[in-house]
Structures are given as C-alpha cells and as structure tokens.
Amino acid sequence: MRGRVKMLGAVTGAALLTPLAVWAWPKNPRKVPTDLRHRDPDATPAARRVYALLAGLEIDARRGRPSRTVIGQHVELHNERYNAAYGDYRGTKPPGYYYRKARDITGRLPAFVELDLGPGYGRPGWAVGQARSYSRAWPSCRPMWGYTEDAVDLAVGLWAGLPRAADGSYRPSGTHTDCASGTEVALPHNGGAPAGFVGFSFHQPYPGSPVKGFPQTLHRNSPGAKDSAWFGRVITEGTAEHGALLRDLGFLADHLGYLADQGVPVLLRPYHEMNTAPGHGFWWAGQDPAAYRTLWRLTYDFLVRRRGLHNLIFVWAPNSWDGSYGRPPWDYYPGDDHVDVVGVDDYSGSPARPFGGGAWTEVWYRGLERYARPRILAESFHVPLNAHQPRTLTHTPWVLWTVWGQALSHDNLSEPRHRNTVDDVKRTYGSPRVLTADEWTSLIKHPLG
Template structure:
C-alpha cells in the first residue's frame, strides 16, 4: 500500500531534507541532518587518532572499513561486508529459538548462510550479555580469564566460553593449530557430560568479529534480557539512580565496574590472541517509550555520553584493551521506534564507526519511499566515520529490493540472529550473498584484492 499524502507530509516534516536529498549528495558525504556535536572535517583515516596504542590488526581492520567508505563516498562502491549476528545463549538454551524446535549448536546462525548459499558471512557479531536468567555473572568451564570473581562450572553460562571460542575461530580459523587458546578443534567436552561443537570455516582466517553487550542494569542480581529493560531498572522509579551509577565511590558505580570487568575479561582474552573486535555498546539509546527500551535509553544526553566515556576509559585506559573498534548505533529515528539521536553522540574521540539498527520498515514497505535505508545512511554522513547497518531483520538484496546497496552503500550490513530465516526467503539470501559487490567470508573469500590473512599481520593498506 502506498502511503497517503498526509503520511508523506508527516514523514517529510520528521525527516526534514533527508527524505528528499539526492543520492549523489549522499555519496559526496552530504548529510541532511545537523549534529549537535561538531561534525568531522573529513573522513577519519585511521584508528590512531582515537587510540594511539591501537593494535596493528585493529588498525588494519579499520583501514579496510574506511577504504570501503571512502570508495562509496566517491561513487565507486567496492563492496559491502555481509554480517550475521548470533545469539549463542538462545541457540544453546532456548528450544523455541530459530527455524526449528530444539537446541541449536553454538554458532548455528553463523553457519546458516553457508547452508543456504555455500558462503559464510564476512562478519560475525556475538552477544556476551545479557545472560540466561541466572544469578550473578558466571562461566562454564574454568578458564584463566574467568578469574575468581566469576563462578565456573555453571551450565547456563557455558555460552560465554562459546562466544570467545567463536570469535577466535572466525578470526583465526576453525579448526586451527593449537595456539594456546581454548577449543582449537571446535569440539569441547563439557563438565556436565555434554559437548559443544563449533562450525568449521576452513581452518584459516575467515572474517571479522564484533561484540554487543546487552548489559543488565548494574547491580541486577539476575542476568537476563528482562533486566536490560528500562521498565525493570531502578531508574524507572528513582530518577537519581543513573547519576549514582556514574559517580565514583557509590555502590551503584561499583556495580557498573563489576559488569564492565566481566566484559573486559572476555575481550582481554581476545586481545591476548590478537583478535580485533568491533564493540557495539549501549545501542538504541534514542528508543522511544519505556516498554522495550534498554535501561541506558531515556537518559539525558549528558548522562548517556558520560556512561559511554566511562566505558571507553575503563576498557582502553584502565584495562589496556587496544584491540577495539567502537561502534555507535542508534535505532532508526523514524518518530516511532526512535527520536533524533544527535545529542547522544559521544564524540569522535570515543567513536570509530557509526551505524543504525533499522526496524522501521520492510523491503516491500520501506519507511522512506525514496530508497530503503537511504534516510539513515544520509543522516550519518557528517560524522566522517565508516557507516554500517548494524541490525536488520532483512538481507539488503531481496526480491523487493535490488538496488539498496547502490542507493545506500553501507560498509557492513548485519542480519539479526534468527531473522535470517524468519524474515527472508532462501532466494533472497542467495541473491544477497551471490551479488558481486557483497563481501562474504571463509577461507577463500575476502574483499576485492585482499585476503583475510593479509589483515592478520596488520599490513593491509587501502588500494
């Protein structure tokens, strides 16, 4: 159904000039929105401007992303990395999750594109939080990065070990030579008599890795999705709670640091094995309504940016993690899912990549009739960072959309978990993965002219 003239007028009022901006202006890097924090003078060229100690491999991954972005802005799109999110906690423990009833092996939705197309995604994002309805943080098998703070031999925390193993396996390959890390064969027998089997990907570097952290509210005794929601956090009844979270010396602040130390321990093991990670924390901060918003949504901009800066300083400064590429991703500012996010931008000194979680429309009924996802792509241009579609239920090139990535040349496009099979036909997935300008993963794949191993020694240079 075509939108009415009244609806189009409402959308244009909401989006301003973005809904009608020319595609050529978008490719030139001209955004229709103004940002409250000073826009970048140009495209950020390297990671060292944010982290002078960034690892060589993290620098190489960022150069790849910024090279794809620079080409897109110049009107010569080289390619878009195809990404897939995997919720390992749901794959392992929720029998109703996914495309059939019953438990799935960890990494089920990393492997699924290959089942359909013969090709793996070029990027896998994993979720360390929120936990699976368990008391306190914990882990499965005891590991050296678990420390005494995290009780081990916890069956419903085994997925955190799988998250680390999958990240290592995408970056270094599965199976792989024993490099001193855990689970190099992909098969691990667990303390409760079961075993975990990770998907093989050719035994060589196969793509890039990301991590999100659906953090339950600091101090929450139970770690689960319900505790990530704003309606269940103390802030729902106590407006002063978040300021205590941000204030050193308070019990609330100590609880925040405990959560961040759980994240840092797992990221630190990846850093020790030279795995660069696109870290996407505190996403969808501009969500409207408290019912399904996360506890970090609904904050004042000063509170949100302080929270982001605190996380950055803790991970990079206090914990010395220099394998990170920070991704800021609001939800689509369509006036229904989200409001304008600009005041929540932490600033270029804390962000490397900008993106959007887009659930505002579908390929056959896009929010912006001028081009599906183009509104959000234009709106992020002024930040001078690589732009990614961080979450979508849909692949970009299905039956209803054949030119999405020409109209909005995202550097990376990630499909959310079971959305791959719930919202897309196999033909849509094949059309996307077989397109000559989408970049897929696996031993033999990689960006045009670049093989994944080239990134591993940190020597990748923009073509």
C-alpha cells in the first residue's frame, strides 16, 4: 500500500536509529524457535524444513554471523492473465510472467514466490476455472477464474519442479487448456526439479460481497464504511456476516488443502497491513486491535484445527508505520502461538530517500526485533540492492525480501524513484548475500547448515 511519509516520534528514538555496526542486541533476548512444532505439533516435515531455514538465517543475523537473504517475487496472476494494461508491455501475460522475468533479466529465478487466491476479477461469487476434486463446492469453468488453478499449479511447480509428471489439470509439458476460453495456457519451466518455496496472500473481498474483485477488498467499499458494528458481526459466531466469512475461508482452505495433499508447505500471509489509518486500506484494517486479533485467531482455528492444514507457516505483516498511512502495529500482533514469521510491507520512503534517518528499511527491521521470529520484507517495490543502497542487506539482513509484482521491471507509480533498473536487479540476483533458486535443493536438505 502507499502512503505519504511523515516522521513518527514513536519510531525515531535514538535506540532505533543507532547504526547497526555499533548497536548491541538486548541482553538475554528471547530465542527464535527453530522447530515449527513449537506452534503446531502436527506441522508437516516440509513446513518444518522451510521454517527451520528461515529461523536459521534469522539466528545468524541476530548473532552477528554472516547471513543471507532469500530473494522472492510476488506474482499477481489475475492481472497477468486478464489485465492488458498490467506490466511492462501492453497485452495480457502468461501466468508466472513476473516469476520468469527475473530469469530473463539475470539468468536466475527467485527462490520464493508469493501468489494470491483473491481478490478475483470482478465476477459474481467465488468460482474456479477447472472442475478439480478440491473445487467441487465452487462453480467451475467460469471466465476470469482459471488463475486460481494456475496459482496452485505454480506453487506445486516451485516445490516439485516444472515441467513435471501430470498433476491436476496440467500436462507434463506444463500447459493446459483454459476451459472458459479454450486457449492454451502455459506455466514457466524452472528446470523440472525443486526450485523454491511458496507463499500465499489472500486479498479477500469483504465477507458477503456479491462480486469478487480488488475494489471489494477496500474498507471504503465494505459495509463497515457505513456501519461501525459490521466488523463486530463478522467475528461473532452465529451471525450472517460470520457465516459469510467462513464461506470465504472455505474457498481458501480448499486450495491450501490441495497443496497440503501435494506435500507443498505454504507461507500464509492473511489480513496484512492491518495498521492503516481508520477508514483507509482493506476492510480488516484500522479496526480495534482486539477485534483484529479475534479475526486472526478464528481464521487460524478454522484452517488448522477445523480443516487440519498443517502445511502452513503464518506470516504477520503490518504496513510500514510511518505515522501517516501506517500507525504503530504492536497491539495488532495476534501472539506467538498464532504467528511464525513477522514482516513489513514497506512503501514509505525509497532507496534514494530512506524513511527514518538511518539505513533504508532500518526502522522496520529494528522495530520487528522485539518478536522472537524470523523477519521478512514482505512487500517492496524495490530489489534490496541497488545503486542508491548497495549495502542494504549488510545493514538489515532480512531473511526474505519479496518484490511486488510488476514493480520488478515496470514503473507502476510513474515516478522514477519507484523503478528498478536492469542493473539493480542483476546486482541483487548476483550478490553472494542473496539466495536464489540455484541453491534451493542443497539449502532445504540442510536448512541450518
């Protein structure tokens, strides 16, 4: 999300702005857990391996040892497939275009890709593009819904490799026929072997929305904009609004369950940017913190306890708390028993004009240190290493850094300061501090070295 930068006194104290080179970690800091079973005793072995990798990188960083950062790329499949105005050329894109784009520029693929099962593309109700075994509860073969199957297939393809043996609606070649349009759709090949791990965000339209699309995710278009009691009913069992919420979560759980059946672990990042100013951002944002925590916990209970999904790694990611668009997020934290990874969506400042007076992203990195969890840069328009900030990962060794969608190669705010150059992308993917898909197989076998 975007917001004008305004200095916030709560995050600009001397302790936060002390250079990392001379800053000492607090005495007796809480230890970062290395086994996902501290939160979920039934966590799958694959999810445990991914979490152990992230925890190991975080522990190295906190102890001042040489550390590395997994480079990630968010992929907006609904925009790639259906929005001709999206991206760096006019016309619709094949699914996974911005996953492949990193290789087009650098010869390497990211080791992490985040996808999105919401928000839909302006069509009535939840639907799917193919009649999958897990999707029988939803209307099948609807226009503008095939991207959801592309999302789960690309997720499997990261974990298991593309092209691969026939799986779901995809042939070994990695292509399938879109049932709504009859056109051939192809996912990008990545060598046919495990090439990384995957995350999902869920830009969920407000519960009960008749149309599913990005406008319906926003607070100003939700019933909560006119009815202050609406959000309370969403989180109250027995109400119609709560029933609508559970239906939405059922759509999410069916897709995540398919991935669980395929052995694919998922970093799940729900209800992000919850700390935006009241009345702005998503329908779940700017709420009373206790009510937000209730939403998170009932979602957790639905997915893990009711649906039995133990392939999930839960990521809590507020918006950068710049004092203008983003407020201090601490009261929104759902608790260590419901969160595995903490992050930030950083659209405050830029490499040329960092926010906070210290190194670029340092305010957010330091702020999240209070949590004994791996820290990630969950969304950024920028690659971490660029002409303005060639030492970002030395000052702030995030364990994972994800570039948002088309921002990898396109100026999506029409401002030069928001553009990654080809040299920036090559500098990042070629850095010894950055982990790409090339090293994935050896990393996942021995995540703690």
